[in-house]
Amino acid sequence: MNPTNLTVDDIAQLLASGAAGEPVEEGASFTHLDHALQTATLLRAEVAERGKGEHDDALIVAGLVHDIGHLLPGVGDAEHDAAGAAGVRRALGKQVAGLVGLHVAAKRYLVASGGTYGGGLSAGSVTSLSLQGGPMSSDERARFEALPLFGDAVALRRADDRGKVDGLVVDGLTAWMEVVRRVAVGVT
Numbered sequence: 342m343n344p345t346n347l348t349v350d351d352i353a354q355l356l357a358s359g360a361a362g363e364p365v366e367e368g369a370s371f372t373h374l375d376h377a378l379q380t381a382t383l384l385r386a387e388v389a390e391r392g393k394g395e396h397d398d399a400l401i402v403a404g405l406v407h408d409i410g411h412l413l414p415g416v417g418d419a420e421h422d423a424a425g426a427a428g429v430r431r432a433l434g435k436q437v438a439g440l441v442g443l444h445v446a447a448k449r450y451l452v453a454s455g456g457t458y459g460g461g462l463s464a465g466s467v468t469s470l471s472l473q474g475g476p477m478s479s480d481e482r483a484r485f486e487a488l489p490l491f492g493d494a495v496a497l498r499r500a501d502d503r504g505k506v507d508g509l510v511v512d513g514l515t516a517w518m519e520v521v522r523r524v525a526v527g528v529t
Contacts, residue, residue, distance in 0.1 A: 344413045347428045349518075349525045355412045356405070356514055365408075366465045370507050373411060374514065379504035380497075381405040382511045387496060400493050402433060402524045403440035404500055405517055410441075418469040422446075433521070434528040439490050440497050445473045447498035450485045453477040463505055 342351045359373030371379070384404040388397040410416045410425030426442030448466065451458040453476035462470070470476075477485060485491060 344416075344424070345427045346431050347409075349432050349521060352406060352409065352429060352432060352521065353514065353518060355409055359412050366463055366505060369505065371505060371509075373408060375509070375511075376504050377405050377408060378511045378514065378517070379506060379509055380407060380500045381504075381517060383500040383504055384497065387500065398520055398524050398527075399434065399436040400440065400497065402521055403437045403444075403493075403497055404504075405521065406433065406437065407441050407444045407497060407501060417472075419472040422473075432525050432528065434524065436490075437524060440493055443488070443490055443494035444497050444501055446477070446485055447494040448501075449474055449477045450482055451495065451498060453479075453482055462502065466502065 342354070347355070356374055356377055359377060360375075361372070365371055365373055365376045381401055381404040384401045388401060406425065406429050408421065408425065409428060410421030410423070411418075413421075413424050413428060416424040422442050422445040426438040429441060430438035448462075448470065452462075452470065459467075459476075485494075488494070
């Protein structure tokens with residue numbers, strides 16, 4: 342398995358490996374796989390609410406694989422977004438890779454934008470925020486807002502934050518592989 346050139350089968354294997362090992366959050370029982378499945382489920386519900394759009398499958402799949410960098414050997418919190426984006430780009434395309442690569446920036450953006458967002462972060466997200474650059478500056482926020490993937494990156498981030506529920510029952514990985522393969526087929 343080449344961590345910078347993952348296949349769909351590699352992605353499925355890595356996600357499945359997220360069912361073992363340390364939980365995502367200290368004191369929680371949900372695993373990396375649970376978190377991935379919950380995040381994708383939340384995005385699927387959001388997509389259904391707003392109606393099918395051109396990039397909705399990519400957004401849902403990005404929710405499923407957004408933290409895949411955590412499952413790659415030697416990758417830490419500070420670089421898991423970039424490593425994950427690089428890993429899935431060839432198999433899942435620029436749209437999914439772009440969203441995976443922006444989910445940490447979206448957290449930094451939302452924290453910097455004020456409001457109550459920062460107060461709702463999990464303990465693990467608060468800890469990793471400092472490793473990931475802290476809140477964005479006003480210049481960084483303006484540049485982030487101008488990105489074509491801005492809206493979907495924020496939607497992914499919000500689902501990422503909500504997809505951390507102990508004991509939540511969602512569809513298993515096998516049920517998600519159809520949409521992953523559909524996105525992969527569309528990659529040129």
